[in-house]
Amino acid sequence: MSDVEPPRPPRRVHPPIATALVTLATAAGAAAQLADPGLVDRFRRDYPALHDGEWWRWFTPLLVQPAGWGQIAFNIASLVIAGVIAERRFGTVRWLLLYLGTGLFGEAVVGERLDPHGAGNSIAVCGLVGGLAALLLLRPGEATRPHTFVVPYYTACVAGLGFGGTVGAFVAPTVVLVVLSVLLRGRRYRGIAFGAAIVSLVTAGLLAARPDQHGIGLAVGAGLGLLLAATVRPGPRVAAPARPSSR
Numbered sequence: 001m002s003d004v005e006p007p008r009p010p011r012r013v014h015p016p017i018a019t020a021l022v023t024l025a026t027a028a029g030a031a032a033q034l035a036d037p038g039l040v041d042r043f044r045r046d047y048p049a050l051h052d053g054e055w056w057r058w059f060t061p062l063l064v065q066p067a068g069w070g071q072i073a074f075n076i077a078s079l080v081i082a083g084v085i086a087e088r089r090f091g092t093v094r095w096l097l098l099y100l101g102t103g104l105f106g107e108a109v110v111g112e113r114l115d116p117h118g119a120g121n122s123i124a125v126c127g128l129v130g131g132l133a134a135l136l137l138l139r140p141g142e143a144t145r146p147h148t149f150v151v152p153y154y155t156a157c158v159a160g161l162g163f164g165g166t167v168g169a170f171v172a173p174t175v176v177l178v179v180l181s182v183l184l185r186g187r188r189y190r191g192i193a194f195g196a197a198i199v200s201l202v203t204a205g206l207l208a209a210r211p212d213q214h215g216i217g218l219a220v221g222a223g224l225g226l227l228l229a230a231t232v233r234p235g236p237r238v239a240a241p242a243r244p245s246s247r
Helices: 015-033 038-043 045-052 068-089 092-114 122-138 143-181 192-207 213-229
Strands: none
Touching: 015 038, 015 068, 015 092, 015 192, 068 092, 068 122, 092 122, 092 213, 122 143, 122 192, 122 213, 143 192, 143 213, 192 213
């Protein structure tokens, strides 16, 4: 007689609607700024203009990337990869709460102090990754390899940039890439998923304390993720070790 728990039926996978729509909007903003460079100044953070009635500046900084092609490529790629994983795990409505909640918090609270003339959607992507980190911490047995990988890798990217500049932004994710490429080869990686969550959340906390807007975005996303996780239906235990059978 076997004591092995029967696997849960696979969850129905819904198309990543929010990820697709927000990616299209972000790509449209990037295309528009390349066609009209003056759009960046009209859409970026400008708190005196915001308080004078330019209300659209609450959200338009999430649609333009003032650093150019490098920022465009990284932020859109991060949005697609983290967005698809987060939407599959959290669902569309919770995804929007993570992305827009963290992004608008960044514009309302963080941006004026840390980057009053900046722009970019990375802080909103940090909300998604922070939410995924929280779910990884609470349910490591349900984590897929992409979920387990993207959380520490993205955290390493923004932490490397925050602590070490351009060099750090290259070295830190490269180290994570090499280490996880080895650790995630095995079939059982629940402990690795849990460890990745701990390391990512601690790193996010240290980065937020610096203070750094990406660290704060990760922390806000993690807080929202902890709250939303209670409403997420359990998924299949793909990372948990199998139970031994008995006869």
